[in-house]
Amino acid sequence: MKEEENVYVNKHGKRIDNRGIDEIREIKITIGVIPEASGSAYLEWGQNKIYAAVYGPNEFVPKHSSDPLRAQVKFNYRMASFSVPDRKNPKPGRREIEISKVLGEALERTIFLERFPGTQIEVETHIVDSNAGSRVAALTAASVALADAGIPMRSLISACGVGKAGGHLIVDLNKHEEDAPDAVDIPLAVMANSNEVVLLQMDGLISKEEFNEVMQKGLTACQQVYEKQKAVLKEKFLDAEKEVPSKEDLSEEKNDLNGNSKPEAPEAMDSMQGGDLL
Amino acid sequence: MKEEENVYVNKHGKRIDNRGIDEIREIKITIGVIPEASGSAYLEWGQNKIYAAVYGPNEFVPKHSSDPLRAQVKFNYRMASFSVPDRKNPKPGRREIEISKVLGEALERTIFLERFPGTQIEVETHIVDSNAGSRVAALTAASVALADAGIPMRSLISACGVGKAGGHLIVDLNKHEEDAPDAVDIPLAVMANSNEVVLLQMDGLISKEEFNEVMQKGLTACQQVYEKQKAVLKEKFLDAEKEVPSKEDLSEEKNDLNGNSKPEAPEAMDSMQGGDLL
Amino acid sequence: MKEEENVYVNKHGKRIDNRGIDEIREIKITIGVIPEASGSAYLEWGQNKIYAAVYGPNEFVPKHSSDPLRAQVKFNYRMASFSVPDRKNPKPGRREIEISKVLGEALERTIFLERFPGTQIEVETHIVDSNAGSRVAALTAASVALADAGIPMRSLISACGVGKAGGHLIVDLNKHEEDAPDAVDIPLAVMANSNEVVLLQMDGLISKEEFNEVMQKGLTACQQVYEKQKAVLKEKFLDAEKEVPSKEDLSEEKNDLNGNSKPEAPEAMDSMQGGDLL
Amino acid sequence: MSEILWELQTDRIVSDLKAGKRLDNRGLNDYRKIEISHDVSENADGCARVKLGKTDVIAGVKFVPGEPYPDMPDEGSISVGVELLALASPDFESGPPRENSIELSRVVDRGVRESKSIDFKKLCIKEGELVWIGFVDLYVLNYDGNLFDACSIAAVAALKKARFPKLDGKKIVKGEYSSEIKLSKIPIMTTFYKVGSSIVMDANLVEEKASNARLSISCSDDKTMCAMQKGGNGSFTPEEVSKCVELALEKSKELRKLL
Amino acid sequence: MSEILWELQTDRIVSDLKAGKRLDNRGLNDYRKIEISHDVSENADGCARVKLGKTDVIAGVKFVPGEPYPDMPDEGSISVGVELLALASPDFESGPPRENSIELSRVVDRGVRESKSIDFKKLCIKEGELVWIGFVDLYVLNYDGNLFDACSIAAVAALKKARFPKLDGKKIVKGEYSSEIKLSKIPIMTTFYKVGSSIVMDANLVEEKASNARLSISCSDDKTMCAMQKGGNGSFTPEEVSKCVELALEKSKELRKLL
């Protein structure tokens, strides 16, 4: 058993849960699970189970902290007390506050904030079960909920963890792998249409070469997640008339984004809503 | 001794403190004990000792949470750290917050809130000694303080606990009785003029028949409390010119209240202040 | 060793750190150490090391608590967790809140608050190392930072601790002396130009005669501190054209201050800024 | 919705109810469709999800080994807490618990506790040294009225499925369980909302907002009540209370069968 | 009252005091009527109520057995806290303690502590294991000025009556007591308020609001001071301080007789 534990990829190239090194766990997404919200999604990613809801854009509270030029995202990443092996204190902890901050910033990159000056877009995510990768799962769910709410975005945000365990570079680590003595954990999220990195964190010892290799795996994995997101949104927007813009159509936009952080002119953005992102 | 403890009503029909099963503990009320307040009362109910003060109606703070159509009651039920056998943490606990909420709601039923739109009526009660029944005592004291403050009310609120101990249905349980293995504790408060129930809580196992029987005892006990309240207010309003409206005079009002929760027309209410309730 | 400890002044009239009974520890002051602030100072007083910064006058936050007739001082006395022998909880404690209050009040006495109605003057002090007397050191530093910020004052505030240890009346107690079994600790601060007492606290058993004697020592010590403050400010305001007002020139002002708490007319105050106080 | 529209809607609901008509055509004492499921969280020692129409809550149980109180050395404890997630409604805000969630938590807690369905002595591991402390945490996922009953059902449903973790000394062996917690009774809470002069069970959100008084009655078995709580700034006549008691015992009998 | 009216009232008080006249015709160093009673709370291990004119405060003592600090294994402790109840004044708000109540608490605490009237070694039950932790909690019932002196008197009066609960092992036997706590001295605090150029003792609320500086002096016996605190954004001359010291020792001698 002890020995077993240290074998993260067996001779058949399979991991402890029988996945290949580049294989992500099963993802199931349901849209519109929270009727009270402007948009919502329920996402299962392996054992991870997450509810995401979007409210707004609404008037910013408190008013004197609002931004007169754009909307602000208030992201809330919360874990149920029973979502982890050891009971979590129900009060939000410092880890949840940090994750809420970076996930909210990732979403702000993709939302056309300038269209809703002075408002807040509230994104609430609640983790009810977890097993490594809950933050990328929460961000993935939140992005779908935003699309469900009809918030105009440049791209869906697609996220996945990558990293290392037992010397192997792998995607979508589970808890067992995250606990490896040499574990490296890299939560990653991109704007799916452009591969721009909007979330990137890392813990663990890794060389430059390994990092560059695993990043490539991560970009591929994010595209797989993107396919899942698109599939479920397509189902919802089946009868939408507009064409889905292809990756090529977005290339101009992409260059713009890399070059300049100033708000785009509104007229350039008017076709990027809900089902349009698929 | 051990056996003694389990005898809650002896063969002479007497309880451990020599009361009969329908007998309430001694109640003493003093009006106007807190000169800084708009109205105030000090109440002793057995060992329970309570100060109550009313401030307002004042402008609601914070203003954006005010109700433009009516006043709101902010009730504060607080226990001194030394008011209970084990020292209480001076910070208000969840029990105090819950009790504050239900006592405040009980008072809102009787106050003509519509006369003071956008305001708050602050009701502060402080328990300095206790021995079972402090919440009904606090509500009883608060009602007298409101009358002392001249806040117009439909009726005084009169309260009393009832329940069960050692198989007996009894009124106004003391701590010893509340700790009986089969104890049932029912804090009850009514609008004294109409017997409408404004406070009702219960803990403990009880049948429908027992409950109905003990509720009757409770209504009777509340009327006894009402007599005490009236007596002390009469003393204060001795030289008031107006006649005290009899229970019969209030019957029309009563029917109205049961039927419809909408604000009464102001003209119907203008004689219901201070001493007028007695 | 044990015996040694109880000898607070040896036969040569020297204290454990080789000071005479009326001798203060070495004081070093540097001005302008915090470029972001309106004014700042770094002060070493024996082992005590303190940063002080002044921001403002700025609009008062929250606005509804501002004083329409004058500025308010918000004083913050904070200790680094590692500034004391036992690690201090980084959260501000009750001691820090009390000291912040009395030091802020001491400064309010000397600032021409009436010139900046509706504003706040933020005075931040941070103790990074300590060894008895950190509050008088903080006040001394804050006063220099206020002068550096150009806030108009009636006088510099100069502070020093005095007290008793091992039966001796001494100035500027160190930690060892403060821990004497019969220790008396008296933090004292005056408006240096008038000797008016703006800070006075005391802990420990002392007779009237001893108190009066040690107060005199304290007034003298504060003047020594004042000389240090002046020296460093003079350096900064070397090229200032105006003459330093002498103690005599301030006597009229002084009488006024003792007599009446009403705001002085602005025209009487216009020469009391920055280097003018030296 | 504006204040005025609310008043108009309230008037309409009140007069409809007087005529015995509910918005969704239910009878005054009918519950919405109740769905109970348990695949909420594998990390919980017991869990449940309850949908009451569109009201949606989850409950999870976690057992933590701890020291007993000195005055009850052979008893563990259970505590129930409800959080009104900002996720669930535009009416809820994230932040520290307010009086609404505190009242809700405490009323749900008392409904379970006072039924005496859990023998706290069975939560004792070693007298005077180690006992189980059980946390039943509830989260509201979607708020469409009558949280009292939904949360109460979810708490009981989660406890019914709860298992004690396996212990190795004082430490929990992750993912392994020893025995189930046994509930000797199934306490059921039913809540009555007074809207105008009518009283309805299982109010949805608009009914709840139109109401001014609430009475929750918990029944530990078909004949016995164990807890009550009146809320709201309205009132009940003694006769109405009697009627509610009667109905609570009847209706809880029905609901108990679902668990 | 409006800002302007306050200024006018302040001017009036200042000029009256210059002429030696107080609003209620007291001399500058006269206290209002002081009433001390003890029937506040049977649940307290010691208690007192003090009325200073219309200023009204209560104090209650509770002893709790606890572990000593490692560096003082044979000493218990006493801590004093004052709460400015919203009950007592429109100026007070319910909520966490602010700087005013923190300063008041700490100054009253030091007045008692620094007098060394309580031997903390006598609060030791078993060295290194169990000591008494005493809590003196004060509540202001009505605020008409000079809380410092009223609270100080109440704290000492409550402590004088305080008794240690009887112990059964480490647990308190409810309602039974072993011995009284002994105070070796009776510390008395007297507070001076500077209003304009005048200094008064036992200021009532309007005087206190008109003042800009305060000096509290605690005396442990007829000849010895034990604590001081200057407050407010005004100042005292060294001569004024000397005068206050003189008066504090005199006046505390009188007040001590009441206890």
Added chain:
Amino acid sequence: MSEILWELQTDRIVSDLKAGKRLDNRGLNDYRKIEISHDVSENADGCARVKLGKTDVIAGVKFVPGEPYPDMPDEGSISVGVELLALASPDFESGPPRENSIELSRVVDRGVRESKSIDFKKLCIKEGELVWIGFVDLYVLNYDGNLFDACSIAAVAALKKARFPKLDGKKIVKGEYSSEIKLSKIPIMTTFYKVGSSIVMDANLVEEKASNARLSISCSDDKTMCAMQKGGNGSFTPEEVSKCVELALEKSKELRKLL
């Protein structure tokens, strides 16, 4: 500065950087002058002050003896916290830590922790009973940008100098020390700010405010990274990330020599 002026300044900085020009004429990957000193606090068990241009932070270490976690009976712990003192900037407010200081604290903490430069087993005093709990507390004295790198250097510099207090049983002997803590590696964090399409290292305050994305990379030695954090509501292309990784390893090699 008004919103409009900021926008104009940002435009200017962006276009200057495109031309390879920084406000203070540094190269895009040049650091400001770094000064490290250690005479911060004698009461600290280890301390450092780091100036990065005008950015000024201090770090102090305190060791406290405590009980180990049950699941790691032979390991002590280290925790890092940064406080953004109101002293340091008009942008900072006193009060409870907000998300900015929480993120900063946690990122600096991970930079040290994940490097595995500290063997937590060497913080064990007696297995299962007593371990050292180390607190590295950082305070910002003046804020002129790039707190991530400044705090990270200060934390490591303070830890390098840190000594364990001497123990007498479970109590610390004040002012005496036993041995130094040994760092097996010197972790160095370098932070990249994206301003328009340019990326700069060691941004000063105006550059930081003009930027919309940040990438911090910690390197445990010349060839190995140990932690990363992207912040801000902008993005990096994968190519930019690769470039930053390359530069981080290079630059941290240089900076490591300062420690």
